[in-house]
Amino acid sequence: MRIDYRIEHPVALSASFEVEGFTVLLGASGEGKTLLLRAIAGLLPAHGEPFDGMPPQQRAVGYLPQGHALFPHLNAWQNVAFALRGARRRDEAIEWLERVGLAELAERRPAQLSGGQQQRVALARALARRPQLLLLDEPTSALDPATRDDVLAELIAEVHAAGIPALAVSHDPALAAVADRLVLMHDRRIVQTGTPAQVHAQPASGAVARLLGLRNVFRGRIAGAEGAQHLLWPEAGVSLPVHTTLADGSNVDWHIAPEAVVLHGAGTTLADAIAVSVELRQTGAQGRQLGLRCGQARLWAALPSDDAAAALRVSLPPAAIRCWAA
Amino acid sequence: MIDALRPRLTTFAAVLALLLLAAPFAGLVVATDWRHLGFAHGDAGAVAVSLGLSLVALLLIALLGTPLAWWLARHRVRGQWLIDALLLLALLTPPLAMGLLLATMYGPYGPAGQVLERAGLLLTNSAPAFVMAQFYAALPYYVLAARAAFEGVPRELEQIALTLGHSPARSFFHVSLPLARLGLAAAVALAWVRALGEFGVVLIVAYYPQGIPVKLWVNLQDVGLQAVYPLLWVFFLVALPLPLALGLAVRRRLA
Numbered sequence A: 001m002r003i004d005y006r007i008e009h010p011v012a013l014s015a016s017f018e019v020e021g022f023t024v025l026l027g028a029s030g031e032g033k034t035l036l037l038r039a040i041a042g043l044l045p046a047h048g049e050p051f052d053g054m055p056p057q058q059r060a061v062g063y064l065p066q067g068h069a070l071f072p073h074l075n076a077w078q079n080v081a082f083a084l085r086g087a088r089r090r091d092e093a094i095e096w097l098e099r100v101g102l103a104e105l106a107e108r109r110p111a112q113l114s115g116g117q118q119q120r121v122a123l124a125r126a127l128a129r130r131p132q133l134l135l136l137d138e139p140t141s142a143l144d145p146a147t148r149d150d151v152l153a154e155l156i157a158e159v160h161a162a163g164i165p166a167l168a169v170s171h172d173p174a175l176a177a178v179a180d181r182l183v184l185m186h187d188r189r190i191v192q193t194g195t196p197a198q199v200h201a202q203p204a205s206g207a208v209a210r211l212l213g214l215r216n217v218f219r220g221r222i223a224g225a226e227g228a229q230h231l232l233w234p235e236a237g238v239s240l241p242v243h244t245t246l247a248d249g250s251n252v253d254w255h256i257a258p259e260a261v262v263l264h265g266a267g268t269t270l271a272d273a274i275a276v277s278v279e280l281r282q283t284g285a286q287g288r289q290l291g292l293r294c295g296q297a298r299l300w301a302a303l304p305s306d307d308a309a310a311a312l313r314v315s316l317p318p319a320a321i322r323c324w325a326a
Numbered sequence B: 001m002i003d004a005l006r007p008r009l010t011t012f013a014a015v016l017a018l019l020l021l022a023a024p025f026a027g028l029v030v031a032t033d034w035r036h037l038g039f040a041h042g043d044a045g046a047v048a049v050s051l052g053l054s055l056v057a058l059l060l061i062a063l064l065g066t067p068l069a070w071w072l073a074r075h076r077v078r079g080q081w082l083i084d085a086l087l088l089l090a091l092l093t094p095p096l097a098m099g100l101l102l103a104t105m106y107g108p109y110g111p112a113g114q115v116l117e118r119a120g121l122l123l124t125n126s127a128p129a130f131v132m133a134q135f136y137a138a139l140p141y142y143v144l145a146a147r148a149a150f151e152g153v154p155r156e157l158e159q160i161a162l163t164l165g166h167s168p169a170r171s172f173f174h175v176s177l178p179l180a181r182l183g184l185a186a187a188v189a190l191a192w193v194r195a196l197g198e199f200g201v202v203l204i205v206a207y208y209p210q211g212i213p214v215k216l217w218v219n220l221q222d223v224g225l226q227a228v229y230p231l232l233w234v235f236f237l238v239a240l241p242l243p244l245a246l247g248l249a250v251r252r253r254l255a
Helices: A033-040 A076-081 A089-099 A115-128 A148-162 A173-177 A196-201 A206-211 A306-310 B002-031 B043-074 B080-092 B095-106 B111-118 B127-151 B155-163 B168-179 B181-197 B200-205 B212-222 B225-239 B241-254
Strands: A002-007 A013-018 A022-027 A047-049 A061-064 A133-137 A166-170 A181-186 A189-194 A217-223 A229-233 A238-242 A251-255 A262-264 A277-284 A287-294 A297-302 A313-315 A322-325
Touching: A002 A033, A013 A022, A013 A033, A013 A181, A013 A189, A022 A033, A022 A148, A022 A173, A033 A133, A033 A166, A061 A115, A061 B155, A076 A089, A076 A115, A089 A115, A115 A148, A148 A173, A166 A173, A181 A196, A181 A206, A189 A196, A189 A206, A206 A217, A206 A251, B002 B225, B043 B127, B043 B181, B043 B212, B043 B225, B080 B127, B095 B111, B095 B127, B095 B200, B127 B181, B127 B200, B155 B168, B168 B181, B181 B225, B181 B241, B200 B212, B212 B225, B225 B241
Parallel strands: A022 A166, A022 A181, A061 A133, A133 A166
Antiparallel strands: A002 A013, A002 A047, A181 A189, A217 A229, A217 A251, A229 A238, A251 A322, A262 A313, A277 A287, A287 A297
16 A cells, blocks of 8 residues: 655655555654654644545544553443444454454453553454554554563564554564564655665665664764775774775765674784773673773674673774765 | 651641631531521522522533533634633622623623513523523533543544544544543532522522522521521532532542
């Protein structure tokens, strides 16, 4: 489904992109992502397709706002039945709750449900409306980190099972990672679209790299002509050899993957190695990383084994540095 | 030391306030001649007038005041301060002055009064005049309390109801009204107390039919204090149950 919307107020914003399967619109806070969802749902004056000019009650959208907005005075099945008409409302509502695995909690009030359960009730309610498009605002924000991935997997499985295109807006790279399609927004414009694999392989800019949650995205400036270039890194007060096609004096955003940072012991004799101090050690499910202080900058480096933990110098291989004109 | 005293000071202040509140009623208990509790002629009629017409006024206040309160809670218009000023004016105007203003507007020589009289609605010394007086006395209190109740309903829930295919009217009846019900109950209780106890406005535009507050005044003038107290006890008896029950229901819900 093609989304093409223009908002004038309270902020000027226009967005045009395709929603396929579970699509995530990734953008920083304050970009107007929620406004876009509200505009599509008809809750904000705006123009665009689909549903142009229709009042909200006639738009076939299932809108799940942040915090789920369940009616506190109704229990779970009554919340779902709110989207239904006719004598069989209760039975149909229970069937929708069964689909999201919550039929046994049908009599519970929203306050008696966990964040993930509330989200599933809200999803059942939105689906019961039989929408042509699902709109989800920051669906991971209210979830417990311990169960988040499971709740997310169930949510996406249910969206796929329903066969309805879904647009989720978020600033959470973890949500972006599980999308069928990614749309990236920066400075209130769509800056890149594609599958997560495509976008991760070729981020269009430093802003996109930051949105994707990449570590080690810095600002810098290119010095020297092609073939003998250096990257000036003012935060760290160092200059690094790089290979780019950018002109002398170009301001850039640049990135190096933590895994590409080469750690050396204190006794290294390499001339271009940068002195660093270890600021923190991070050990998690994703592996081990070191937070290194380089002047004013923090550089992350993957830690292959325990014995390199005392590294005092690093080098950044030119081939691993990616630069974007800023 | 000071910290230890603080709870005691609070308790002392609270008890003092309660005692001050209770003092006049304690006086009433003592002053009432319980052995010769007699009613003046027309007291029963005054009770019927007060109860019956106050209920009509309360119904009108709820019917007209609720949409206004919701509209004020949900819309910001240019010149909003004028509406706020109007509500405050209605609250501020001394009851006697409000009665005079109503008489000027709706009385036999008033512009609206003449038109309405031709249509068969007499708004001086009549049951409709009595209801009008109570309506004006209590409406601003109801609107302010009900507006606060509607402001407490998350707007997002009303909007979600729209996205689920409900019209704004259905959204109002199925979401706004049930979620504001505790505050609305308090508003109804407040309006009832204000309407039933109103004296100044009623005295000017509806000396007849006599409700309890005016009859208390008449009894005082014609008979004396001993004719006031029995009717006052009856007044408490009929006026208190509705706001008390509403207040208790609200507190139970909040607990």
